[in-house]
Amino acid sequence: MPEGGSRRLILDMAARLLRSGGYHQTTLREIAEAVGIRKASLYHHFASKEEIVEAVVNDGVRFVHEAVAAALAGAVQAGPRRRLEAAIAAHLSALHGHGDYTSAAIKVFTFGSGPTPESVRLSRRLYEDVWRGLVDELQEAGAIAPGRSPEALRLFLLGAMNGSIDWYRPGRFDVGALAREFAALVAPDGGEHPR
């Protein structure tokens, strides 16, 4: 293999711990123990704790970004309502699938002390733009009830989806069904709303 997978393994374990514990509860000792090395050895791959967390969060955002973009690309000929549903399903799948990166990225919204790294703010903003564009598209297609604020609608939707990490349990809910419910709230079934 071209490069040791140590770095990836460290990030995998860090993502798992960050997902359940957030920034402050996750310690370098825990990460090292989960990887199977000593804590000092982490510093051969990363310069600091913050650098590890930053990498995990960026990967998590990138992961969900790519998943949603792929879902939208795969439903390019479908109606806006189906595209919304596909995007929601992709976002929820990234959150509740086997990867811990995206959940960790949501859980670690604010970095411990000091400001949020610029790279994180950038990747987050780029992902938000996907949803901004999708909401615009829905509005132009008349799939949204007239008079609704697109920005509020986007914030509600993202908030509700990300809040699902606190209550979603596989088995109790199905991601596809949930996506249908959420999409129906944002863009009601009752047909197009003429402008």
Add this chain to the structure above:
Amino acid sequence: MPEGGSRRLILDMAARLLRSGGYHQTTLREIAEAVGIRKASLYHHFASKEEIVEAVVNDGVRFVHEAVAAALAGAVQAGPRRRLEAAIAAHLSALHGHGDYTSAAIKVFTFGSGPTPESVRLSRRLYEDVWRGLVDELQEAGAIAPGRSPEALRLFLLGAMNGSIDWYRPGRFDVGALAREFAALVAPDGGEHPR
């Protein structure tokens, strides 16, 4: 006066710090310093850090619970749609008003280590029941589009509202307008949905 306000003052400062920093970032030294006493003195009023956080969270949940219950009682003769809007506005006001307790209660969803105290789980569940009842009421009144899952709808609503602590800024948004947007999503304007 019957009792010194020291206890309340400690909880006020703790709520403020917990709101912005969560459980792990908030230290007893910070709380004590904000109050103006030494850290050891905190133990004359509370037995542990967890007891302080528990009191703040319970007060925060109780606060929003009472606010929403009062709003619903004050709109008892209104239609279900107006009652929903009033409840949402009350919840958002409790979150973004001057009290830090409710925001802290949302931020401190999981306690540091060990399980969530029973009293917190109880008060949270009691508050959730208010929304369960309200959603049922909306459904019986036919204000909700047919086919929607009441549980998913409730979780969507709570998640979207609580997520607003991450993006709400006074001035950029108005609580009343926001509540109207919210209510319109859950119970569309277009009149009653016959069953």
Add this chain to the structure above:
DNA sequence: CTGAGCCTACCTTCCGGTCGGTAGACTAGA
């Protein structure tokens, strides 16, 4: 023989929590 990768050992700082003590207000018995 070099350097990537990992180690042991240690540093400083801060965490939640404990200890014994004290200043002051209040109460009660003589």
Add this chain to the structure above:
DNA sequence: TCTAGTCTACCGACCGGAAGGTAGGCTCAG
């Protein structure tokens, strides 16, 4: 009224441990 006891609220000093991070050395493949 004096005074001994008691209670509340607070304090400085300290504890064991754990946090993130550093220094320096071992090992082994290329």
